[in-house]
Amino acid sequence: MIPEDHFGSDAVATNRMHSAGVALEELLVTAQKQDCLTVGIYESAKLLIADPDSVVLCVLAVDNEEDVALQIHFTLLQAFCCDNGITILRVFGVRRLQRLLRGEGANRNLEEHGDFHCMLVTNPQADHCRLQEVDTYCQESRRMDQWIPELSLQER
Template sequence: MRIYGLFYITTIIPMHETDNETDLSVYFSVLTTFNSINMEEGGFLKQCCIYLIPLMFCHIAEYKRLTVLSLSLRMQSVGLALEELLVTAQKQGCLTVGIYESAKLLNVDPDSVVLCVLAADDENDVALQIHFTLLQSFCCDSGITILRVSGFQRLQRLLGAVDANRNQEEHRDLHCMLVTNPQAEHCRLQEVGTYCQESRRLDQWVPELVLQER
C-alpha cells in the first residue's frame, strides 16, 4: 500500500504542470512523510490519506491552470477596452500624445486628465525611464490613473502613427498618452480603471498591460 501511495505522489502528481517552488517543496515534504509511514500501524486513516492527498494536489494544479486562463482572458478584455478607449479619445480630440505635450497639460490642467498611458517595449532606455518616473510621480500625487503598456507596434498601427509621411521621431510621441474626459467611452474607461485598481490592491503600484498583436 505504501508503494502504491508513493507511486501516486512521485508519478501522478508531477504530471500536472507546476513551476512553483512552493509546490515542489510540498511534494517533497509529502513524499518524505509517506516514506516514513508504517501502514500496518496507521490503520484506515493513513490509507485514506494516500488516496486523498494526491487528489488534493491534482485539484490545486487544475485550479491554478484555470486561474492563469482567467487572468489571460481578463488581460485580453482590458486590452481591447483600452484600444477602443484610445481610438475614440483620438477621434474626439481627447487624446494628448507625446512626453513633452503631456507634461505641459499636466502642469496646466491636471484635473482634466482621467488616464495616463505609458508605452514602451524597451526597458533599457534610461532617458525614457527617467521621464516615466517623473510622470508617474506627478500622476500619483494628482490622483491620476496610470497604466504601463507594452506592444508599441500595436499602438502605432492602432492610432495611425505609422505613416509614410511621418518620420521616426514622431513615433516616439506614443510613449506617453493622456486621455481627457472621453464622453462616449465611459464604460471602457471604467473597465480600464477597475483593472488598475485591482492591480494596485495586489501591490502592483503601476499596473501593466500587454497589447496583443492581431
C-alpha cells in the same frame, strides 16, 4: 503536480488582460476621435502642468525597458500622476499603439508623430467608451500589489 486551480487562475488572468487590452484600444481610438487624446511625453507634460484635473488616464508605453532617459521621464510622470490622483497604466506594445492610432481616420497630427510612449486621455465629461473597464483593471491590479498596473497588447 501543479494544482488544477493554478491553470484556472492563469486562464482568468490572461482573459482579464486580453479584455482590458481590447478596452484600452477602443478607449484610445474613441478619445482620439473626440479630440481627447494627448500623445507624446513633452505634450503630455505640458498638459499635466496646465490642466491636471482634465486627465483621467495616463498610458505609459514601452517595447524596450533599457532606455534610461525614457524610464526617468516615466518616473517623473508617474509621481505627478500619483500626486494628482490620475490612473496610470504601463503598456507593452508601442508598435501596436502606433498602428492603431495612425490607422484610417487618424488625426493628421499623429501621422508624423514618433513619440507614442506617453498618452493622456482627457475630459472626464466626454463619453469615453470602455474607460470604466480599464479603470477597473487598474484598480484590481493595484489590489494585487502591482503599484503601476501593466498590460501587454496583442499583435493582430
